[in-house]
Amino acid sequence: MTRYIRHAAAFCALLLVALLVNAARVQLLLAETYRDNPANRRDTIARYHQPRGDILxxxxxxxxxxxxxEHLRYERTYRDGPLYAPVTGFASQEYGTTLLEHTEDALLSGTDPVLAPLPLWNEFTRSRNAGGDVETTIHPAAQRAAYEGLRSRKGAVAAVEPATGRILALVSLPSYDPELLSGNGETARTAWQRLNADPDKPLLNRAVRQTYPPGSTFKVITAAAALEAGVAGDLDEPTDSPDPYVLPGTTTRLTNGARGCEDASLREAFTLSCNTVFAKLGVRTGLKDMASTAHAFGFNDEDLRIPFPVARSTFDTTVDRAQLALASIGQYNTRATPLQMAMVAAAVASGGQVREPYLVERTTRASGGTVSSGGSRPVRRAMQPGTAMRLQQLMRGVVEKGTGERAAIPGAVVGGKTGTAQHGLGNSGTPYAWFVGWAQDRSDIQPRVAVAVVVEDAAANRREISGGGTAAPIARSVMEAVLEP
Known part of the structure; x- marks a missing residue:
């Protein structure tokens, strides 16, 4: 009998060892395989088992x-979802995360190691810290002014604080309600299919992910390049520019939308937005200096993050002289995001300095303690202070007695540049209306806001579309919102 008991005990011990070996094999050798298996929902359930931190x-x-x-217990909700969608993005149980919800996901979901006071204890207990909060730089009144200014039209607005690079407004229309995508049921799936099938692309963040031909707003950069290179000097000196201007090496004649451009001074040409003057000026400045100045303003930069990535604005560095003439008036292959053009206006407003824009002021723990701060970003010089001062004069002239009069704000100093950008095969597309500018109260030492507006109004009559008539009033309302005490 004893012998049978010994055998049974030995067999049980063997089984126990086999169980321990198998458990060790699973825990040590197969852990990643099981963890990454699509059928394993433990991480997903844990992720949504607690409320997500907030965006402020x-x-x-x-x-x-x-x-x-439910198993996936907490769903994301949004207050004024369509208004702030270009800032927050969405956090969906079914479709993942975008924009700030994506770049700050570790902090918002509580998985960021910086939130763990005792990391080893959390690893041992499998516990999760409460999600942190993300405080943005957005100015609520400016954001709403931009949103309501665009109304039902397609387009985008970007506004920044020139002295710091803080993004004050980021609006893209048409927009969408991110809350519709939060869950994992039929409502989310239906909304996802509808939004992706919409030809107006409401999920596209036009302010930072869409590039447009900047049209005459690019003349700010062409003027800066010519002044820096010494090609232009006195703002009131005639430029010896014909009207029309025959593009170099071609028989193509470039004309103007305004009269009085023949042999106009730089000041007159900027105020009237003379294509012929600036096309010739770009050719005289040369590709090297034009490309260098465009790059200094931020064009061709592939690494801009705010913290989510911004599409690269482009100035073609392989053009011939005829193409350079067109590129110098914001046509041909020249493309820019609204945020990039707001940076151009901000560089003029801040005396020639370009500060990288940023959207996150600081991040905090659920308890309120600061995790990180945004602060002012690195500075680079786009042009000399003297050049910036002369461009400020030119931009003030556009608003005071030129095409940008509808951007004027009583009691404030406002500078701007309008633009109407052609696009499509043979310029068949409805033009884009642009305005870039800056504003300061008369008591301010320097401008408080720089803004860029682009409107894609496909339903409008081509003759009724202009930067001064369509985009400038929107910019004015945004700048007014920032300047209000």
Whole structure:
């Protein structure tokens, strides 16, 4: 009998060893395989088992969390979702995350190691820290002014603070409600299919991910390049420019939309937005200096993050002289995001310095303690202060007695540049209306806001579209919102 007991005990011990070996094999050798298996929902369930941290605008949450009492317990909610969608993006149980919800996901979901006071203890207990909060630089009144200014038209607005690079407004229309995508049921799937099938692309963030021909707003950069290179000097000296201007090496005649451009001074040409003057000026300045100045303003930069990536604005460095003439008036292959053009206006406003824009003021723990701060970004010089001062004069002239009069604000100093950009095969597309500018109260030492507006109004009559008539009033309302005490 004893012998049978010994055999049974030995067999049980063997089974126990086999179980321990198998458990060790699973835990040590196969852990990653099981963890990454699509059928394993433990991480997903844990991820949504607690409320997500919030994204804040002026200290007020524009996001929240709703308890669904399901396995994936908490769904994301949004306050004024369409208004702030170009800032927040969406956080979906089914379709992942975008924009700030994506770049700040580790902090918002509580998985960022910086949130763990005792990392080893969290690893041992498999516990998760409460999600942190993200405080943005957005100015709520400016954001709403931009949104309501665009109304039902397609387009985008970007506004920055020249002295720091803080992004004050980021609007893209048409927009969407991110809350519709938060869950994993039929509502989310239907909304996802509808939004992706919409030809107006409401999920596209036009302010930072779409590039447009900047049209005459690019003449700010052409003027800066010519002044820096010494090709232009006195703002009131005649430029010896014909009207029309025959593009070098071709028989193509470039004309103007305004009269009085023949032999116009730089000041007159900027105010009237003379294509012939600036096309010839770009050719005289030369490709090397034009490309160098465009690059100094931020064109051809592939690494801009705010913190999510911004599409590269482009100035072609392989053009011939005829193509350079067109590129110098914001046509041909020249492309820019609205945020890039707001940076151009900000560089003029800040005396020639370009500060990288940023969207996150600071991040905090759920308890309120600061995790990180945004602060002012690195500075580079796009042009000399003297050149910037002369461009400020030119831009003030556009608003005071030129095509940008509808951007004027009583009691404020406003500078701007309008643009109407052609596009499409043979310029058949409805033109884009542009305005870039800056504003300061008369008591301010320097401008407080720089803005860029682009409107894609495909339903409008071509003759009724202009930067001064369509885009400038929107810019004015945004600048007014920032300047209001």
């Amino acid at each position: 605008v002026a200290g007020r949450p524009v996001t929240g969390s709703r308890d669904t009492a």
